[in-house]
Amino acid sequence: MSLGSAMEVLRRMPLFGVLDESRLRVVAMTGDVLSYLPGERIAEKGDSGDAAFVILEGDVEVLIPTDAGERRLTTLHAGEIVGELAVLTGNPRNTALAAAGEIRLLRIEREVVLALLREYPEVALGVIRIIAERLEAVNARSA
Amino acid sequence: MMDSDREGTLVGFVWRHSRREQCLLLLLTALSFPVVYLSLEVPKLIINEAISGGSFPVRLGGVELGRIGYLMVLSIAFLLLVVANNGIKWLINVGLGICGERLLRRLRFALTERVVRFPMKRLRSLRQGETIQSIMGEIEPLGGFFGEVIVTPVFQLGLFAVFLGFIFVQDVWLGLAAVAFYPVQTILVPVLQARIVALNRARAGNARTLADRIGTLLQLTAEIRSHGTAPWHLSEIAGLLGENAAIRERIFRRKYTIKFLNNFLSQLTPFLLFSIGGYLVIRGALDLGALVAVLAACKELAGPWRALLGYVQRLSDFSSRYRFVQEGFRADGMLAGRIVAGAAGPALHGPLVVEDVPAEPPLDRPAIPRLELPAGGTAILRGGNLANRGAVLRVAAGIDPPEQGRVAIGGTSLEGVPHGAIGAALALVPEAPGLIPGSIRTNLVYGLLRRAGTEAGTGAGAAPGTGPAADAAAPWVDHAAAGVAGPEALEARILDLAGRFGLAPYLRAAAMDRRLTAAELGAWSGPLMRLRHEMAAQKAEIGDLVEPWDAARFNGNGTLLANLLYALPTAPAALPAAYLQDPALRGLLRRLGADRLLLEIGRAIARDLAEIAGSIGSGSGILDRVPGFGRQDILEAAAILARSDDLRRAPSRREAAWLMGLAANFVQTRDKLDVLDAAAQARVLALRARALPLIRGSPAYATFDAETYHPARTVAENILHARRRFDRRSAWGRIDQAMEQAISAQGLGAEILRLGLDAPVAAGAVPAAVLRRIALLRGLLKRPRILLVAVTPDLHPDGEAALLREIRALLPEAALLLAVERSGGIAPGPATVWEIDARGRMVSRA
Numbered sequence: 001m002s003l004g005s006a007m008e009v010l011r012r013m014p015l016f017g018v019l020d021e022s023r024l025r026v027v028a029m030t031g032d033v034l035s036y037l038p039g040e041r042i043a044e045k046g047d048s049g050d051a052a053f054v055i056l057e058g059d060v061e062v063l064i065p066t067d068a069g070e071r072r073l074t075t076l077h078a079g080e081i082v083g084e085l086a087v088l089t090g091n092p093r094n095t096a097l098a099a100a101g102e103i104r105l106l107r108i109e110r111e112v113v114l115a116l117l118r119e120y121p122e123v124a125l126g127v128i129r130i131i132a133e134r135l136e137a138v139n140a141r142s143a
Numbered sequence: 144m145m146d147s148d149r150e151g152t153l154v155g156f157v158w159r160h161s162r163r164e165q166c167l168l169l170l171l172t173a174l175s176f177p178v179v180y181l182s183l184e185v186p187k188l189i190i191n192e193a194i195s196g197g198s199f200p201v202r203l204g205g206v207e208l209g210r211i212g213y214l215m216v217l218s219i220a221f222l223l224l225v226v227a228n229n230g231i232k233w234l235i236n237v238g239l240g241i242c243g244e245r246l247l248r249r250l251r252f253a254l255t256e257r258v259v260r261f262p263m264k265r266l267r268s269l270r271q272g273e274t275i276q277s278i279m280g281e282i283e284p285l286g287g288f289f290g291e292v293i294v295t296p297v298f299q300l301g302l303f304a305v306f307l308g309f310i311f312v313q314d315v316w317l318g319l320a321a322v323a324f325y326p327v328q329t330i331l332v333p334v335l336q337a338r339i340v341a342l343n344r345a346r347a348g349n350a351r352t353l354a355d356r357i358g359t360l361l362q363l364t365a366e367i368r369s370h371g372t373a374p375w376h377l378s379e380i381a382g383l384l385g386e387n388a389a390i391r392e393r394i395f396r397r398k399y400t401i402k403f404l405n406n407f408l409s410q411l412t413p414f415l416l417f418s419i420g421g422y423l424v425i426r427g428a429l430d431l432g433a434l435v436a437v438l439a440a441c442k443e444l445a446g447p448w449r450a451l452l453g454y455v456q457r458l459s460d461f462s463s464r465y466r467f468v469q470e471g472f473r474a475d476g477m478l479a480g481r482i483v484a485g486a487a488g489p490a491l492h493g494p495l496v497v498e499d500v501p502a503e504p505p506l507d508r509p510a511i512p513r514l515e516l517p518a519g520g521t522a523i524l525r526g527g528n529l530a531n532r533g534a535v536l537r538v539a540a541g542i543d544p545p546e547q548g549r550v551a552i553g554g555t556s557l558e559g560v561p562h563g564a565i566g567a568a569l570a571l572v573p574e575a576p577g578l579i580p581g582s583i584r585t586n587l588v589y590g591l592l593r594r595a596g597t598e599a600g601t602g603a604g605a606a607p608g609t610g611p612a613a614d615a616a617a618p619w620v621d622h623a624a625a626g627v628a629g630p631e632a633l634e635a636r637i638l639d640l641a642g643r644f645g646l647a648p649y650l651r652a653a654a655m656d657r658r659l660t661a662a663e664l665g666a667w668s669g670p671l672m673r674l675r676h677e678m679a680a681q682k683a684e685i686g687d688l689v690e691p692w693d694a695a696r697f698n699g700n701g702t703l704l705a706n707l708l709y710a711l712p713t714a715p716a717a718l719p720a721a722y723l724q725d726p727a728l729r730g731l732l733r734r735l736g737a738d739r740l741l742l743e744i745g746r747a748i749a750r751d752l753a754e755i756a757g758s759i760g761s762g763s764g765i766l767d768r769v770p771g772f773g774r775q776d777i778l779e780a781a782a783i784l785a786r787s788d789d790l791r792r793a794p795s796r797r798e799a800a801w802l803m804g805l806a807a808n809f810v811q812t813r814d815k816l817d818v819l820d821a822a823a824q825a826r827v828l829a830l831r832a833r834a835l836p837l838i839r840g841s842p843a844y845a846t847f848d849a850e851t852y853h854p855a856r857t858v859a860e861n862i863l864h865a866r867r868r869f870d871r872r873s874a875w876g877r878i879d880q881a882m883e884q885a886i887s888a889q890g891l892g893a894e895i896l897r898l899g900l901d902a903p904v905a906a907g908a909v910p911a912a913v914l915r916r917i918a919l920l921r922g923l924l925k926r927p928r929i930l931l932v933a934v935t936p937d938l939h940p941d942g943e944a945a946l947l948r949e950i951r952a953l954l955p956e957a958a959l960l961l962a963v964e965r966s967g968g969i970a971p972g973p974a975t976v977w978e979i980d981a982r983g984r985m986v987s988r989a
Contacts, residue, residue, distance in 0.1 A: 001870075003815040022758035029755060030768050033815065035870040037687060042873070104870070112768045119759055 001033050001056060001104050009056045010106075013079050015126035023120060030116070031106035036099035043097045049086025051107050055079065058103030063096040075100060084127060087113045153285075153458075153465040157292040160249055164242045165293045168235055172298040175231040180305050182224040183443075189217045235298070239290030247286035254278050254472050259483050262476040263543050272358030273351040277468050280354070281347055288461050295454050302447040310440045314429070317437045320415045321444065324408045328452065335401050336456055339394055340463040346390045347467055353383045398456075405452055409445055416441065481561060485593065488564025493553020494518060495569070495929050495958055497539050500548030502983050508534035509983045511548070516929060516958040520975065521947070524962040527979030529933075532962040533574060535985065536931045539960065540571040552929065563593065567624060570922030574933035576914055583653060584900040586917050587637055590925040593621040624925050633924075638896050640920045643949050645940035649913045650899030655859035655882070657902045658715055659852075667898065668852040670891055674862045675849075677885035685881045688874055689865035692847035694835070697824040700866035703744065704807035707737050709831045710838045710846040715855040720804030731837065737830045738803065740823070745802030746790050747818040748809060752780035771814035776805065813869040858898065912937035923950070929958045 006028040010016040016027055033056065036042060042053065045065060053060070055078050062073045062082065073095060076082050086093045087110045108116075117124040158165065192201075193214040200207040208216060255278060261269065311318035360367070360376050367373050416438055423429035495516040502510040507530035514535070516522055524532055537543040541550055541557035550557045552568055570590060579586050620633065627633045641647045659667050678685075690700045694709055704719040705711055716722050723729060732738045756777050759765050766774040783798050784790060794802060811819050819827075838844045845853040852861055862882060867875055886895050909917075915938055922930060930950065932938070939946035943963065950959060976988040 001815075002817045004817050006815070020758075022754050025751070026755050026758055026765065029751075029815065030765055030770075032770055032872070033812070033870050034873055035868075036873070040874065109768060112765060115763065115765045115768070119763060119765065 003028050006031075006033060006056055006106055009079055010054065013054070013081070015081060015123060015130065018122040018126065019120060027108075027116060027123075028106065030112045031108040034105050034107050036103050036105070038099055038101050040099045041096065042099060042105065043083065043093055045094060045096045046092045049083065049088075049090060049093055049110065051109050052081055052083040052087045052113050053097070054081050054106040054108065056104040056106055059100035060103060060105075061098045061100045063098060064094075065096070070096065081130070084113065085131070088127070088131075153462045154292055156250070156465070157246060157289055161242050161246060161289075164238065168238050168242070168290075168294045169297055171231055171235050171238070172294055172301065175228060175235070175298070176301050176305055178224055178228045178231065179302060180309070182221065182228055183305075183309055183440075185217055185221045185224060189214065189221065193217050235294065239294060240287075241290070243286045243288065243290030246289035247282065250282060250285070250289075251278055254282075254468070256480075256483075257472045257477065260478040260480065261474050262478065264476070265474040270351075270355045270358075272355030273471075275358070276351045276354035277471055280350065281464065282468055285461055285465065288457055291454070292458070296451065299447040299450040299454065303444065303451065306440055306444040306447065310437050310444070313436050313440070317416065317420060317429075317434070320419060321412055321437065321441050323415060324411050325448065328405060328408050331404060332401060332452055332455060333459070335397060335404070336459050339397050339401075339456070340459050342390055342394045342397070343460050344463055344467055346387065346394065347464060349383060349387045349390060353380065353387065356380055356383060401456070405449070409448070412441055413438065479559070482559065483562055485561070485563050488561035489555055491552040491555055491560070491564060491568035492518070492928065494520075495539060495550075495552050495960075497535075497550050498548060500538060500545040500550075503534070503545070504983075506534050506543070507531050508538065508543075508545075509979045509985050511535060511538065511985045513987075514539065514977060514985060516960055518928065518958050519956045521951070521959045521961070522975040522977060524960055524977045524985075525965060525979070527983075529574060529964075531979050531983075533933060535979070536571055536573065536933060536960070536962055540569055540931055541565045542571065566590065567925070568927060569929040569931070570925060570927035572915070572919045572922045572930070572932040572938075574915070574935060575911075576918030576921075578904060578906045578909060578914060578917075580905075581903070582901045583650065583904055583917065584637070586904060587900070587920050587924060588620050588633070590921045591621045591624050591633075592619045593624065621925075626926055634897060634900070637900065637920070637924065638893060640923060640953075641896065643953075644916050644919060644938075644946075646913065646916045646920060647896060649910075649916075650896045650902075651883075652899070653902035653904075654895045654899035655862075656857055657898070658857055659854060661854070663901075664852065664854060670889070670894060671858060671861055672850065672852060673889050674882075674885050674891065675864050677889055678862055678864070678882065679849075681881050681885065685878050688868055688871045688878050689863065690868055691865040694831070694848070695828070697827055698866055699811040700813070700868050701810065702807065703741070703809045703819070703827070705847070706827050707732075707740075707830055708834050708838060708844065708846075710835075710844045711853065711855055712843055713845050713854050714843075718804075719807040723800065723804050723807055727843065731834070734837075735830050735833055737834070740826055740830065741803040741806040742799055743806075744809065744818050744823070745799075745804070745806035746794075748805050748814075748816055749780035749783055749802055750790070751816050751818070752777045753784040756781035771808075771810065780805070810869070923953055926954065927957060929960075930954060931960045932962065934961050934963045 003025070007021075007024050010019075010024050010027055016024060019027065031054065036058075042060065045063075055076055057078055059078075060076045060080075060082060062076060063070045064073045065071075082097060083093065090110075117127065193210065196210075199210045199213065201213050202208075203213070203216060258266075258269070258274060307318065307322065310321055356376070356379060360380070363376075367376060416434065420429060420434045420437070424431050424434055495514075497511050497514040499513075500508075500511040502508060507528070509527060509531050514522075516539075524535060526532075534543070538545055538550060541560070544550065544558060552565075557565055579589050620630070622629055622633055625633055625636060627636055638647070641650055679691075690698050692698060692701070692709070697706055702719045704722065711719070712722050712725065712728060723732075729738070732741065752772060755769065756766070761778055761781075766777050769777065779801065783794060783802070787794050787798070793799075809816075809818070835846065839846060845851055845855065847853070847864070849864070859882065862885070863878065867878060886892055912935075915935055919932065919938060922932075932950075934943055934946065936943065939949065947959075947961065977985050978988050980986050
């Protein structure tokens, strides 16, 4: 996948869409574009949160182990980010990730994510917004 | 006392070790004197008799000659004399050079051999940098002087005597006038020279300290970077360099003062000859012809005199340097030569006993009242810290002999026992073992390297090529000590041990990462090509992970340079950009017009990188995290764009070369930048089509054709013969598994491990656990009767209990001492336990 295509996906994301072209280019350049085949594992529960993933193409299943085997928690789609919480907390991942079909991801290392948050406050605000939304969703579910 | 310990003075050293050569050179020197005298006499005959004489014909050897014939005969004789004189000089000079180099080699060897015999106390205080500087840099100039120590004074004095004799034959009084000032110089020069000698000594001391400080700078990288103390070190080095320059300046001043005095006093001689001789000629007391002849001879006289003065200067300088170096290589308690020289010693059998050894806090050594290791017994040494346990192991191994107490094997005290005899009986596996420069194999068989019967190789000034072979080849490897019949059996044993102790995966990885040498290509390219075919057959398993090379297709996972050439030079380089430094390759790219494409792509990449730099600033940590490009690349790209007005101005030659290098390294899937669209890829393929006919068949390049082994690529790259897809790196493990399966399918598992044995190793490039396992195998291979091991958790992949089990299986009758932090990991069974208690004493917990 070319840099332009990756930037196109980033541009449509609320998290990165606030960045100008040159900053978007930096984000795209600092990640590795990775491809996965259907069913391939991207991360396991308990892995260190050493990277976040931006889904460029395809769907990613978020899986959680249960007594009856693995259960799909949710499916994330192109233009979504996953793994950012583990990156921020430094804690091991609490879910596993697997490719739902042929997919492409932009893998951004933890140090780069943290550096981007330091350099680009608008991205930091975006991440806070995502976390708040997820918290709200959890609260709504538990209520 | 060894021969090398008796070197008194420099002249004595030269005479002792080159008596025969010196006599031969003196003989040649003596031969040259009549030739020199005749070469002075014949011109006189030509002028006085052949040109100015009146009685012709003359009879010469029964032949009557007229004036012209006589002139021609004398001229040819003169020519022959000149040739003979220069021929003898050539012989003398070559002899001097060879003799000097041989003596320099001998001196270096003798000094190195003395270091080997230093007592541990001296070795602990040894400054590595200073020692290297002494052995290499400091005595280097002596090589040019050794040969001439005896011959030069004899030769120059002889020449001086010949010229002086010639002058005295013309006129005694003028002769006396000609030498009148030489006694003054003879007295004055040594006085002035003495100060230079002292300064040279100071300079040598300064150079040693400097070498040591630079060595420290390299060793303490972690400390220097973590504390930010580079400026302090650099300031210290700057001070030493300044001191060095100041000393050298003082040396120059004095040296040229002496030269000035010498020149001045030399010119006083013609002054005397002109004034007194002229006065005598005017008064009619002296013939003008005689005065002119003497003046000419005086000029000749100056040559040997200058040479003699120079010789005296060098002799005093180098003698002082020689003494200074020799002083640095003496120590009290030097080991006897036979202890280190491989002399036969007693066969040591029986229990190892260490007793009455007092504590030595500076060495972290606890008191050892008594430690006994019976043959076949296992003992655990625990407690204390790592340094405490290491100190006990070193004492027990006879490496660090205590000043009080006793270390003995089977009742024989180790004091004075040759190291070879101790090494045959005992092996120590320290916690931080050393790495021998060479291959993994060299490091493994190191404990078996024994002299093959003779003392050749350690005698001072041994003949060239008698040093230890760099590898396991006979005659240095003692196969009998390993209990094997020859190299093949030894290799099989090494591989067996590598499997038992978890070294095999490292050997396999080392084999895969290495490049074959030209000598290995013949034997290995066949099996490796078989593996390539095997891998090609596994397309279904790894087809999604690699991009094979195809002459008709652009490879998005290959570098742009590799894509342009569909080949790479056969000489390995770290990065493709490094290849562009080769003028032949640059010429090829220019002929193809590929240089323009590279520059174009390089500019496009630079623009994108400069944009990145512009949006985050040069201090950002993000610059270190851009895949495919380093911080320096990004900042340099930004700087070039700034200098060239956003590339509107043509880049300089250096900048253009850099931009082309940037493009040469570019890998589309890894580096992501959109600089190689379909049209550009088509241009690359068109250029490739023109390049291939020029490259195929050239020994400088190897193509990516299916049947070509590429010597510049690693074994793994050659087997795979495809580029790993960067976007599939999360699944690259499957490629390695497939490669292992292919190796197994072809029955080449052991062969690949053998290839790994010959992989070069370098200090700092081997993981500590691997290094410790190598040291363990090094000890086990020689089947010691006593094995002392500093146990670390990583010494065996299955843990400490497995380690003890394997060692015991291999050495059922050996005495084992295992030093551990806590003995929990090892079930001691019937083992004796020794513990270093809180008071720093070793006590038995049996």
